[in-house]
Structure formats: structure tokens, C-alpha cells
Amino acid sequence: MTGAESSAQKKIVNRVLPIGIKTPVQFSNADGLFAMHTDPVKNIQDNFRNLLLTNHGERVGLYDFGANLRPLVFDLGKNDFDQEAIIRIKNAISKYMPFIEPLTFETFSDNSGERVLAKSGIRITYAIPRLNIIEKKIEVILYTGG
Numbered sequence: 671m672t673g674a675e676s677s678a679q680k681k682i683v684n685r686v687l688p689i690g691i692k693t694p695v696q697f698s699n700a701d702g703l704f705a706m707h708t709d710p711v712k713n714i715q716d717n718f719r720n721l722l723l724t725n726h727g728e729r730v731g732l733y734d735f736g737a738n739l740r741p742l743v744f745d746l747g748k749n750d751f752d753q754e755a756i757i758r759i760k761n762a763i764s765k766y767m768p769f770i771e772p773l774t775f776e777t778f779s780d781n782s783g784e785r786v787l788a789k790s791g792i793r794i795t796y797a798i799p800r801l802n803i804i805e806k807k808i809e810v811i812l813y814t815g816g
Contacts, residue, residue: 689713693720714798715808718770721762722792722810737762743790743814752777755792771797773805788814 688706690713698705707713724736737758742751756775763770774795779788790812797804 690717692716711798711801711803711806714767714770714801715806718767718796718808719810721766722759722794722808723812735762735766739792739810739812743812759792759794769798769800771799773797790814 686708688702688708689710690707692705692707693716696705697703700706707716721735722737722739724738725740726734726736726738729735737755739755739758742755742758752775755777759775760772763772772794774793776793777791778793779790791809792812793807793809795805795807798806
């Protein structure tokens with residue numbers, strides 16, 4: 671084996687394999703066409719965010735993919751919103767990401783800023799027991815026009 675072959679083999683062995691495409695999609699400056707995740711925890715968090723922000727009918731081939739939260743945004747702050755959002759999020763997690771264990775759920779709204787656009791949000795604390803992730807947080811913003 672020559673020195674060049676040995677060097678090439680080391681590069682292949684030390685290369686971190688991509689797991690999934692980062693969103694929002696962007697072109698890569700590295701080896702592939704798109705920027706990719708190499709950390710499983712970041713990939714799961716990205717996929718979880720996409721699950722929460724996707725509404726039914728938006729994913730081609732999987733009509734019921736997503737938490738379908740956008741139809742609820744005008745009910746934010748009411749008890750019905752919290753209960754229905756929790757149910758939808760738990761259903762989406764159990765079907766598409768059953769390895770995630772939701773721990774806490776909190777809603778918030780920010781009506782400062784533009785008069786015609788209000789920001790509503792959801793904070794979720796979750797665990798990934800298989801990866802020994804005890805507590806991780808995610809926050810998604812839902813915009814409400816009015």
C-alpha cells in the first residue's frame with residue numbers, strides 16, 4: 671500500500687457521515703449538494719420542528735403528517751387551544767417520532783410589533799430516552815394575521 675492510498679483511507683475512515691438534510695434547505699459548501707446534519711440530536715430536533723410546523727395536506731404522500739397546529743392559532747390563549755394542541759402534538763409524535771417523550775408544554779403570545787401580525791408560540795420540553803437526552807427544549811412560532 672502506498673502512502674497516498676493510506677492517506678485516502680484515513681480520510682474516508684475519519685469522515686463523518688451525513689444523517690439528514692438541514693432545514694431550511696441550503697446549498698452546501700462541503701461535499702454534497704445540500705447542507706446536512708451529522709449530529710443525531712440536531713437532526714432529531716430539526717425533524718421535530720418540521721413535524722410541529724407542518725399541517726395536514728402539506729407533505730406530499732403523507733396527508734396526515736404534522737401536528738396540524740395552524741388551524742388552531744386563532745384560539746390561542748383559550749383552554750381549548752392548549753388541550754387540542756397537546757392532543758395533536760402527542761398524536762403526531764406517537765405516529766411519526768415515537769422515540770420522543772414530551773415532558774412539558776407551554777403556550778405564549780407576543781402581540782408587540784406589527785399591528786396586523788401577532789406571534790403565538792409553543793415551547794415543549796422533551797426527552798429522547800434512547801440517546802440519554804433527559805431534557806431538551808424546542809420553541810415554534812405560529813404567526814396569526816388579523
